[in-house]
Amino acid sequence: MSDWFESAVRGGECADLARGVDWSRTPLGDPSTWAPALRSAVELCFSTRFAVLVTWGPELTMIYNDGYREMLGTDLHPQAMGASAAELWGHVWADIGPLFTEVLATGTPTWDVDLLLWMQRSGYTEETRFTFSYSPLRDEDAVVRGVLDIATETTDQVVDRRRLALLGRLATALQGHRDQVDDTARIVTEVLGGNQDITAAHLYRGDDPVATIGPAPDAATTLLARVHRTGRAVWHDHLLATPVGDGRPDGPAEVLLLRGNPHRPLDAAHRGFLELVAATIGTALAEGAAHRRRIARMRTVSDALQHAMVPDTPPSSRWETRYRPADDTLFVGGDWFDVVELPDGRFGLVVGDCVGHGVDAATSMGRLSSAGRALMLSGAGPARTLELLDDFARTVPGTEFTTVFCGVVDRAAGTLTYSSAGHLPGLVVHDGCERSAWLEDAQGTPLTLHRGPRPERTTRLSRGDTVVLYTDGLVERRGEHLRTGLDRLVDVAREACRGEVLADLPDHLLGGMLPTGARDDVAIVVYRAD
Incomplete structure (x- = not known):
């Protein structure tokens, strides 16, 4: 040689x-x-x-x-x-x-x-x-x-764009749809038919198929019976069988069978995509059932989104959350938060703010929140999650210019990795409450305005440090400079951290920051490092 x-x-x-x-x-x-x-x-x-x-x-x-x-x-x-x-x-x-x-x-x-x-x-x-x-x-x-x-x-990029575009078309076609199950099935067939990422889709009302795309899977009968019996989703190779709609006491009213693309690996992103498709169809069916029961549309939307978009505080004494909508007739509005348990003791967190208030903003928020959760669960980091939400938001009217803060807390490493799409910076109140720092080193523009990679930064969290994430309703005042509101938040947060247990901290922030009669959505997520 x-x-x-x-x-x-x-x-x-x-x-x-x-x-x-x-x-x-x-x-x-x-x-x-x-x-x-x-x-x-x-x-x-x-x-x-x-x-x-x-x-x-x-x-x-x-x-x-x-x-x-x-x-x-x-x-x-x-x-x-x-x-x-x-x-x-x-x-x-x-x-x-x-x-x-x-x-x-x-x-x-x-x-x-x-x-x-x-x-x-x-x-x-x-x-x-x-x-x-x-x-x-x-x-x-x-x-x-x-x-x-x-x-x-470029396989992943092409497939991600294609999947997000399909989700956007499906969500748009089903938006505001409140008719019979057969009409929902027709929309599903029109949108999903002939798509390479959904090679089979079968919607059942009880045991009767109401929508059919592609050949029926050999295991369809067995899977359908299992979902009816347990009320839970089942995976079988590239096939997802899951209950959709609002269900009934003796089992799920509708069951959806979805087969993904057999020419792509069944990884976390592939599973998350199929689950998002099922969730989008399920939301439309649930809204239709509520309409047929003559429940007012606004209350229907708020009830449907309550569980999905304002999740419970994680089962950990280190987390506290609050949500207060601007519209008293709704449980939810354009602001949202989500804390997602990830592998290895990590937590993904998202705080966002859609433009506007009320039902329209809540609808946009619901789609972005579902997409954000699925992306975090698929293993996407903060910056990558925002990049994919950019693509998704471009396909869904009403989600333009949304601001989002996305982060991952690694308790073992004592770090917070984050990226921001035009959202107000998070605040870290250090142990002892005498010092604080803004999470502002990974700022970007709101969704749909950014092209290419987004910035991402990692900051260390020491024991006792408190992270405060929020939406603009907490700090903005008409006729007042935003800087004044941010300075006020520093003072209120430091004082609250000195005297309040973590469980009471969000209420202290709301009480100390909001004037009487304030009318804006507010979402708060608080985390204390251990």
């Missing part, structure tokens, strides 16, 4: 693999004989963490780095090292082979964005998307002898 090759391929699993290949037995021959262009390409490949593939010679022999290995999957790696590209990529060669041919024949680079490839890399036929460029590699005589591929996989 030549010295330059040993030097070029140091570091990484693929570098170790490349050193172990007997290149003299491949069409490339011993590395000491390789053309300068091939040497340069190999040195580039192993000097970067970007995904890079080098192919050379009549067989388009493959050399790649660790970044590219992740895109190959377990079915193709490690045998891809030193293999012929045409043989290895046989299952997608009809799609990418012409691109190689074009570069070899013309010397002109290609450029593809989110190209769809049906890959066999994880034990099944998988939908994947890639953005990449094939560039020519020339020998000393300027003849194209190889192709350099610099790529990035």
Whole structure:
């Protein structure tokens, strides 16, 4: 093995693999004989963490780095090292082979964005998307002898956008819908039919199907009976069977069977998406049932959203929450909070404020709150959650310009990681109550106004530190500068932390901050580090 090759391929699993290949037995021959262009390409490949593939010679022999290995999957790696590209990529060669041919024949680079490839890399036929460029590699005589591929996989981004767009269309179609179950089923069929992320959907009223998309699953009868018996959701491979609607004493009135995309892994994000679809349909059915029982629409909306959008305080003495809507006829309005138990003793938290008040704001808030909870449960961090909520809000009228504070409390590490979409900064009152600090280092614009990655920061929390998150109704006054209200909050919070037990702290904040007759939604989340 030549010295330059040993030097070029140091570091990484693929570098170790490349050193172990007997290149003299491949069409490339011993590395000491390789053309300068091939040497340069190999040195580039192993000097970067970007995904890079080098192919050379009549067989388009493959050399790649660790970044590219992740895109190959377990079915193709490690045998891809030193293999012929045409043989290895046989299952997608009809799609990418012409691109190689074009570069070899013309010397002109290609450029593809989110190209769809049906890959066999994880034990099944998988939908994947890639953005990449094939560039020519020339020998000393300027003849194209190889192709350099610099790529990035965009599957998750494409699928996330597609799923959020579908949720937005479904929510919009069902908005304000209060007719019979059959009419709801018609809307579900129209919106979900022909969609690649929902390959089967079956809505049952009792044991009778009222909406059918795709073939009935073999296990449908068994799953339907189990949901009727237990009233709980059941997972079976890519199939979710769940009660929807408002139920009845002897079991759920409606049951929904949803099958996801079998060409995508059934991970937390996939499960969360199907659960969001079911929740959206269930909310429409519940509202329809309430209408048929002649309950006023405003009270129906408030009752339906009470449990979903104003969750109970987490089962921990370290958390306290309060919600006070501006409209006395509703339990909820445009403001919301959510505290979600995550694995390993962590908690996700979201505090948000939709534009406006009343039923319309509550409807917008409900959709964003459900989406935010699902994203946090799927493992998305604060910044990523806000980025996906940006995409979701662009599809749902009435959610534009919403402000959201999103964070994750890690009790074991003693940290709070957060990101803000135009929301007022959280306040940390340090143990002893003599010092305080604003959580303002990860500020961004409200939802739908931001493009690209959002900022994210992590701050340490010491034992006894108190975090106060809130909506603008707590600090804003007509005719008063916002800074005055924020300064008032610091004074009231410090005083409350000195003399109040945590359970009474939110009420002290409300009493000390709100003037008599104040009419604005207010949500408060308080956490004390241990």
